[in-house]
Amino acid sequence: PPLFRRYQVNVLVDHSESKGAPVVYEDHPTYNNLIGRIEHIAQMGALVTDFNLIKPGALHRANGGYLILDARQLLLQPYAWDGLKRALRSREVRIESLSQVLSLVSTVSLEPEPIPLDVKVVLIGERLLYYLLYQLDPDFGELFKVEADFNEEIPRTPENNLLYxxxxxxxARKEGLRPFDRGAVARVIEHSARMADDAEKLSIHLLSTADLLREADYWAGVAGNGVVTADDVQRAIDAQIHRADRLRELVQEEIKRGTILIDTTGERVGQVNGLSVIQLGNFAFGRPNRITARVRLGKGEVVDIEREVELGGPIHSKGVLILSGFLGARYAAERPLSLSASLVFEQSYSGVEGDSASLAELCALLSSLAEVPIRQSLAVTGSVNQHGEVQAIGGVNEKIEGFFDVCKTRGLTGEQGVIIPATNVQHLMLRQDVIEAVKAGQFHIYPVQTVDQGIELLTGIPAGERDEEGNFPEGSINQLVEARLIELAEKQRAFAAPRKEAGGEEEEIKEEEGGDERTE
Structure with missing residues (x-):
C-alpha cells in the first residue's frame, strides 16, 4: 500500500547468490544505463518520486567486479563517455539525471548519496578507436592503462590445423549442425588461409567461419547428405561469392564485349597489362588495366597523368617518382636524362592508389624507350624500388584470378600468365580452377625478383648486365634503352647549340648597326 512505501527497502543490487566477482556486459551503454536513474510517477498532474524509484546502473551491478563495454556503442551515446570517466576518476557512482547535470531544470528532487566504486572496466573495439582515444583524449591513457591487441591470424602449423x-x-555442435567430414574440414581450413591472404596463416575471424559452416550445413541438407562434405563447403563459398560479384561480372562482360580494351594475344610497344584490386565490403576482385607509356625528347620528366588530373593517390605518385630515380641512376648517372615520358591507366575514370602497378609502368616505359614489343598474353603486378628490386603487393590472389578469368573467357592458349613478386609466392591461395590450369600448362605464374627478370619474360630479350668496362651486351634491353637515352641527350644538345650561335650572330649585327649610327 502507498502508506507503507516509506518503510520498504529498495535493494539496488543483490549478489547473495553470485559466486565470485560479478562480470557484467552492458550492450546498450547509455548514460542512465551506466550511472543509474531516478524514475518518477504521475500523481494529480505532477511528477513525484521517492527512494523506491532509484534504479541501479551497470556500474552498480558490476561494482567489485568487471564491466565490459563496446567502445563504439559507448561513444555513440550522448554524455555516456563523460559520465563513465567521471565515475572512474572520482571512484564513486553518483546517480544524477542528465537534466540536473546539464542544469536544464531546477526542480528539487532526490540526491542519493554517492556509492564507492571499485570496478575494472574493459573496453572492446577496433584498433582505430583505441589509437584515436589515446591520441585525442588526455584522460584515456590515465584511466585505461592496460591494452591487449589481439591478432586475427595464427600460423598455419600442423598443431594449429588440428586446433582449427x-x-x-x-x-558445429554448438549450432546443432551436421558433422563435417575430413574433406570439409580441410576445405574450411584452406578457405581460412585464403581469408588471411597467406598460405602460412589462418584467419580466426569466427563470425565469417561460423557463417560459412551454417551455409555449408544448409547445402548438405539440400543435397540430402548426412554429413557436410567438401563439395558442400565449396558450394557455400561459391554462393557467397555469387551474391557479391555483380560488379565483377559487369567488368568481365565489358572486357569480353570489347568495351574495356584488354589484349591477351599479340605484342605491343609501350603497352602492358597491369592488375588492380577493387574492394567492395568484404568482397574483393581483380581487374586488368591497360597501362601505356609514351616517350619523347624532354627534360627528364616522367609525367603521371593520373596525378596531373588528381586521380592518382600519393602512394601511386610516389611509385612513379621512384621510376624516375631508377632510370636516372641506371642509365643517366653521368649525363642528363633528356626524355619526357607519360604514363597512364587507360580507361580509368576513378581514383588510382597504391604502388603495385609500378613494375608494370616501368616495363612499359622500358619497352617504349627500347622500342621492343611486350607480350600481351602476360599481366604484371608488383612494386619496385630505386634499385630495381620487385617488392610484395597485396591482393595477389584476386589479381591473378581476375586476369585468368579474362583469358579463360577468350580461351586458354598455354601462353598466358601473370608475373608476380617472388615474395608473394607464400601468399598464394588460388581457386581450384586456376590451380588445375597451371598444372596442365595452360596458364602460368612467374615469380620475379628484379625488373630485369620481368622485362625478359615480357619481351623475350635478355635484359643484360654491365661488363667490366661498364657496357651492356649488344642487343640487350638495357643496351637499347641506354642507346636511346644517349640519342635523346645528343639531340637535345644539338637543338641547344644552334640557338646559341644564332643568338651570337644577332648580337654582332646589332653592334655593327649601333656603330654605324654613332659614326653618323
Whole structure:
C-alpha cells in the first residue's frame, strides 16, 4: 500500500547468490544505463518520486567486479563517455539525471548519496578507436592503462590445423549442425588461409567461419547428405561469392564485349597489362588495366597523368617518382636524362592508389624507350624500388584470378600468365580452377625478383648486365634503352647549340648597326 512505501527497502543490487566477482556486459551503454536513474510517477498532474524509484546502473551491478563495454556503442551515446570517466576518476557512482547535470531544470528532487566504486572496466573495439582515444583524449591513457591487441591470424602449423579442426567441430555442435567430414574440414581450413591472404596463416575471424559452416550445413541438407562434405563447403563459398560479384561480372562482360580494351594475344610497344584490386565490403576482385607509356625528347620528366588530373593517390605518385630515380641512376648517372615520358591507366575514370602497378609502368616505359614489343598474353603486378628490386603487393590472389578469368573467357592458349613478386609466392591461395590450369600448362605464374627478370619474360630479350668496362651486351634491353637515352641527350644538345650561335650572330649585327649610327 502507498502508506507503507516509506518503510520498504529498495535493494539496488543483490549478489547473495553470485559466486565470485560479478562480470557484467552492458550492450546498450547509455548514460542512465551506466550511472543509474531516478524514475518518477504521475500523481494529480505532477511528477513525484521517492527512494523506491532509484534504479541501479551497470556500474552498480558490476561494482567489485568487471564491466565490459563496446567502445563504439559507448561513444555513440550522448554524455555516456563523460559520465563513465567521471565515475572512474572520482571512484564513486553518483546517480544524477542528465537534466540536473546539464542544469536544464531546477526542480528539487532526490540526491542519493554517492556509492564507492571499485570496478575494472574493459573496453572492446577496433584498433582505430583505441589509437584515436589515446591520441585525442588526455584522460584515456590515465584511466585505461592496460591494452591487449589481439591478432586475427595464427600460423598455419600442423598443431594449429588440428586446433582449427576442433574449433570447427565445437561450432558445429554448438549450432546443432551436421558433422563435417575430413574433406570439409580441410576445405574450411584452406578457405581460412585464403581469408588471411597467406598460405602460412589462418584467419580466426569466427563470425565469417561460423557463417560459412551454417551455409555449408544448409547445402548438405539440400543435397540430402548426412554429413557436410567438401563439395558442400565449396558450394557455400561459391554462393557467397555469387551474391557479391555483380560488379565483377559487369567488368568481365565489358572486357569480353570489347568495351574495356584488354589484349591477351599479340605484342605491343609501350603497352602492358597491369592488375588492380577493387574492394567492395568484404568482397574483393581483380581487374586488368591497360597501362601505356609514351616517350619523347624532354627534360627528364616522367609525367603521371593520373596525378596531373588528381586521380592518382600519393602512394601511386610516389611509385612513379621512384621510376624516375631508377632510370636516372641506371642509365643517366653521368649525363642528363633528356626524355619526357607519360604514363597512364587507360580507361580509368576513378581514383588510382597504391604502388603495385609500378613494375608494370616501368616495363612499359622500358619497352617504349627500347622500342621492343611486350607480350600481351602476360599481366604484371608488383612494386619496385630505386634499385630495381620487385617488392610484395597485396591482393595477389584476386589479381591473378581476375586476369585468368579474362583469358579463360577468350580461351586458354598455354601462353598466358601473370608475373608476380617472388615474395608473394607464400601468399598464394588460388581457386581450384586456376590451380588445375597451371598444372596442365595452360596458364602460368612467374615469380620475379628484379625488373630485369620481368622485362625478359615480357619481351623475350635478355635484359643484360654491365661488363667490366661498364657496357651492356649488344642487343640487350638495357643496351637499347641506354642507346636511346644517349640519342635523346645528343639531340637535345644539338637543338641547344644552334640557338646559341644564332643568338651570337644577332648580337654582332646589332653592334655593327649601333656603330654605324654613332659614326653618323
Amino acid at each position: 579442426a576442433r574449433l570447427i567441430g565445437t561450432i
